[in-house]
Amino acid sequence: MPARSIHPGAPGAAPSRVDALADASNLMLGPGRRYWKDWVVEKGLLLAALSSVAVTTGIVLILLYESVPFFRKVSLWSFLTDTMWTPNFPVNPHFGILPLVAGTVVTTTVALAVALPVGTMIAIYLSEYAPFALREVLKPILELLSAVPTVVYGYFALLFVTPLLQKFLPNLPLQSMLSAGIVMGIMIIPYVSSLSEDAMRSVPMLLREGAYALGANKMITSIKVVYPAALSGIGAAYILGISRAIGETMIVAVAAGSQPNFTLDPQQPAATITAYIVQVCMGDLPRGEIGYQSIFAAGLTLFLMTLGFNILGHYLRKRFREAY
Amino acid sequence: MKTPGRLWAAAAVLLIVGCGPDTSQKSGGSASSQPETDVDLKSLTGTVKVDGSSTVYLVTEKVAAVFQKASKVKVTVGISGTGGGFKKFCRGEIDVADASRPILKAEMDAAKEAGIEYIELPVCFDALTVAVNPANPLDSITVAELKKMWEPEALGKVTRWNQVNPAWPDAELTLYGAGTDSGTFDYFTEAICGKAKSSRGDYGANENDNVIVQGISGNKHALGYIPFAYYVTNKSKLKALAVDWEKGAGPVLPSLENVLAAKYNPLSRPLFIYVNRKAAERPEVKAFVEFYLKNAHDLAEKVKYLPLPEKAYEMGRARFAKLQTGSGFGGEAEIGLPVEEILSREPKH
Amino acid sequence: MIDTYRLIARRRLQDSVFNVLGIVCMLLGVVTLAALLFDLAVTGWTRIDRTFLTSFPDPEAAEAGVYSAWVGSLLLMLVTISLAVPLGVAAGVYLEEYARKNWLTTIIEINIANLAGVPSIIYGLLALGLLVYQFHLGQTIVVGGITLAFLVLPIVIVSTREALRAIPRGIREAAYALGATPWQVIKDHLLPYSAGGIATGTIIALSRAIGETAPLLTVGALAFIAFLPDSPLQSRFPFVNFHWLNSDFTCLPIQMFNWVDRPENPENDFHRNAAAAGLVLIIMTLSLNGAAIYIRYRLRKRLKW
Numbered sequence: 010m011p012a013r014s015i016h017p018g019a020p021g022a023a024p025s026r027v028d029a030l031a032d033a034s035n036l037m038l039g040p041g042r043r044y045w046k047d048w049v050v051e052k053g054l055l056l057a058a059l060s061s062v063a064v065t066t067g068i069v070l071i072l073l074y075e076s077v078p079f080f081r082k083v084s085l086w087s088f089l090t091d092t093m094w095t096p097n098f099p100v101n102p103h104f105g106i107l108p109l110v111a112g113t114v115v116t117t118t119v120a121l122a123v124a125l126p127v128g129t130m131i132a133i134y135l136s137e138y139a140p141f142a143l144r145e146v147l148k149p150i151l152e153l154l155s156a157v158p159t160v161v162y163g164y165f166a167l168l169f170v171t172p173l174l175q176k177f178l179p180n181l182p183l184q185s186m187l188s189a190g191i192v193m194g195i196m197i198i199p200y201v202s203s204l205s206e207d208a209m210r211s212v213p214m215l216l217r218e219g220a221y222a223l224g225a226n227k228m229i230t231s232i233k234v235v236y237p238a239a240l241s242g243i244g245a246a247y248i249l250g251i252s253r254a255i256g257e258t259m260i261v262a263v264a265a266g267s268q269p270n271f272t273l274d275p276q277q278p279a280a281t282i283t284a285y286i287v288q289v290c291m292g293d294l295p296r297g298e299i300g301y302q303s304i305f306a307a308g309l310t311l312f313l314m315t316l317g318f319n320i321l322g323h324y325l326r327k328r329f330r331e332a333y
Numbered sequence: 334m335k336t337p338g339r340l341w342a343a344a345a346v347l348l349i350v351g352c353g354p355d356t357s358q359k360s361g362g363s364a365s366s367q368p369e370t371d372v373d374l375k376s377l378t379g380t381v382k383v384d385g386s387s388t389v390y391l392v393t394e395k396v397a398a399v400f401q402k403a404s405k406v407k408v409t410v411g412i413s414g415t416g417g418g419f420k421k422f423c424r425g426e427i428d429v430a431d432a433s434r435p436i437l438k439a440e441m442d443a444a445k446e447a448g449i450e451y452i453e454l455p456v457c458f459d460a461l462t463v464a465v466n467p468a469n470p471l472d473s474i475t476v477a478e479l480k481k482m483w484e485p486e487a488l489g490k491v492t493r494w495n496q497v498n499p500a501w502p503d504a505e506l507t508l509y510g511a512g513t514d515s516g517t518f519d520y521f522t523e524a525i526c527g528k529a530k531s532s533r534g535d536y537g538a539n540e541n542d543n544v545i546v547q548g549i550s551g552n553k554h555a556l557g558y559i560p561f562a563y564y565v566t567n568k569s570k571l572k573a574l575a576v577d578w579e580k581g582a583g584p585v586l587p588s589l590e591n592v593l594a595a596k597y598n599p600l601s602r603p604l605f606i607y608v609n610r611k612a613a614e615r616p617e618v619k620a621f622v623e624f625y626l627k628n629a630h631d632l633a634e635k636v637k638y639l640p641l642p643e644k645a646y647e648m649g650r651a652r653f654a655k656l657q658t659g660s661g662f663g664g665e666a667e668i669g670l671p672v673e674e675i676l677s678r679e680p681k682h
Numbered sequence: 683m684i685d686t687y688r689l690i691a692r693r694r695l696q697d698s699v700f701n702v703l704g705i706v707c708m709l710l711g712v713v714t715l716a717a718l719l720f721d722l723a724v725t726g727w728t729r730i731d732r733t734f735l736t737s738f739p740d741p742e743a744a745e746a747g748v749y750s751a752w753v754g755s756l757l758l759m760l761v762t763i764s765l766a767v768p769l770g771v772a773a774g775v776y777l778e779e780y781a782r783k784n785w786l787t788t789i790i791e792i793n794i795a796n797l798a799g800v801p802s803i804i805y806g807l808l809a810l811g812l813l814v815y816q817f818h819l820g821q822t823i824v825v826g827g828i829t830l831a832f833l834v835l836p837i838v839i840v841s842t843r844e845a846l847r848a849i850p851r852g853i854r855e856a857a858y859a860l861g862a863t864p865w866q867v868i869k870d871h872l873l874p875y876s877a878g879g880i881a882t883g884t885i886i887a888l889s890r891a892i893g894e895t896a897p898l899l900t901v902g903a904l905a906f907i908a909f910l911p912d913s914p915l916q917s918r919f920p921f922v923n924f925h926w927l928n929s930d931f932t933c934l935p936i937q938m939f940n941w942v943d944r945p946e947n948p949e950n951d952f953h954r955n956a957a958a959a960g961l962v963l964i965i966m967t968l969s970l971n972g973a974a975i976y977i978r979y980r981l982r983k984r985l986k987w
Binding site: 044060130133138153163231255256259286304308 | 770938
Binding site for chain 1: 552
């Protein structure tokens, strides 16, 4: 069977002359034409990928751009150590970020006090104890917890959880860090449990079987073998939870209040960094004024905090993935 | 199957043409040469932008809601605070500014610089109410005591009730009040502390008066100041204190009668809207403001505000019809003026 | 001597207790979710009717509705998808099919991982400082849509990559063997197969965006919007317009937030309205999530490798 010739009009070429011409023209314009199109596409896609870098750059630039004038008027030392935050007052304003940081820290601590134990316990249960069918049903339900919009959680905290808590703590005010923190903790549970469970399931069965062979029960194996083995993944899960709690806005804005309050007592209302930013934006402060710039200074602080935790979490996750 | 290039080209054409200028926007509809008496509201289109005081907001919101049921004009009402509203007004970003105090000298200058002329129209009264928790034993308070609580020097020092008046209980004093962009804040500080904006900084400041109500009602030892309407709608949760101006009249409770009779001092104040003169030439803005003045009496009562006497609204309508610009206050609030006095003032710039 | 039987019995008891503890913790999460939905439903379900969905906000709670809110939410989603999907899919495709293991790729990947963890309010600050003020775009739907698009971009990118990774190498290799260029492989083979996964990711991104409040509040969604933006359709040529992009807006989460913030008042019960708005929002969110789960399930059945 003669090979199909590529030369147009050559004897023995089975296709008609028109088809041959078409094939030839494709090749005559050379590989350059097809690959040129590909080059454009590749560079276009690269630009799209670089958009993520552009967004990060935009964030960093705008935060710095508006914070720099702020820090020219306010010394870094007073920013970090003053215990009052009243930047909008024309008479004797104070610019200490500590009250906002305290609010963030206390609400996050309450949230973690709920989410870490419960989330870890759920992860252990799902990976070690639960039968397969049950796990497939329970996991999506848990994921629903993180799908609920945060403003709905805020409503829930203010109008359901707070009255409930007031039955045990009659002096609890309408807005408190306790109420907001508890609900925030419940919202974070899926983040903690999902990633921890993945980490625990990646622990090889061999380790567990070694423990069982030595006479351990499931509880001892989970606590003393599986948990430490999956620690970097679990650590990453905890860090993810912390990061999420620090950045949460709506739950605290609705349920914890927007008045900066330098206190460590969770039964009081207080503003977090995020709640302060939102409260200011609901008013109107034109550019160039210190009140407007203060939200960018607060935002910068928040960004640096979450960036630090994200990097830590990323590093831990890489370690856990590489270990197995 | 490849997407035809023609489809992309057609989409691109639609995109470009669709983004072009739209000549039907803001043209005010077909009622162009009608006499001013009764413009057909239903035929008007366009947008009216209102922003400013959260106190006046309640009235403006009601007026806007009713107005929009009668016409196709779009009205947006923001609550950036009196100060924020004036800033936007002086930048030309809004047509009408809600204000719970007269325009200040600095704002008058800013408007002059930007070439913006404004028509000052009082729309109703407010009695700034000093509210406490119903469980609080107090019934009245003097201006001197309020000053001691709120002046800038009290920052960090006056933190308990008995520090203000030794006869009061020794309990922690929690304060709530308006935020710094609020005309309520400006007026209260001027009326009580003598100078606008001079206040201590460590209190529960919030632009949202609802939050202040919640704060006071949730705390036995709280005190705060709020517009009258927010007090009346939450009467079951708050207790209003009678204010004693110490000029011989004794403590006076906030109420419509006391305000109209100029007895509730120094905390009764007129509320205004400021209309951009150039915007007032647009049919939709004109119709909105006229509607506002015509219906403010009834609608203000509906939202529990204190309406002006009917004569005052007539004078306001006349002023608007003449497009008379300027403010009758010379750039600062004046405390304790009866309402006829306010409106008979010739507006100056 | 160790009493073996006692030891075994004690160990078994420990296990049972731990088992129960785990179930209790699980139930804590599930019960809370149920309580939340139940509370919302009890308060707000009766409030939802056709008038509620077609009325504008009003100072009277009984007259107030979510018309402008849910239309605003839909329009925002429209802008968000039109931006996030092309950009995200393109970025995901690049990272999976074209990127080489160099420093540029590492930077891009670090950025995406970082952006996924940035609090949503920071995106709001970005939009406020950059789009509203520097670019003078004003507080409009287009700015809100762009903000949300940035927010969900990492989600779309990651799910595109996962969808592409699920396609066996054999398909790519066969196409290359027949002389296809990388772009042809993607266009004719990979994208059609990963379309389901990408759709799932888009829906998850949407369900996240629809519930976001903080960045939109920062951008400055107004308090009282009692109108709908101009309709995109018109009767003159070219029959579509884009003026609605420039309109002020509100959306469901913001409306709910506005109503929750009002004090408790049986005469003018805005909390009931808030519950109703929350229910509408949750129903929309859960339907989106459910659709995503269903598509993912159907997809797994259809692919035959």
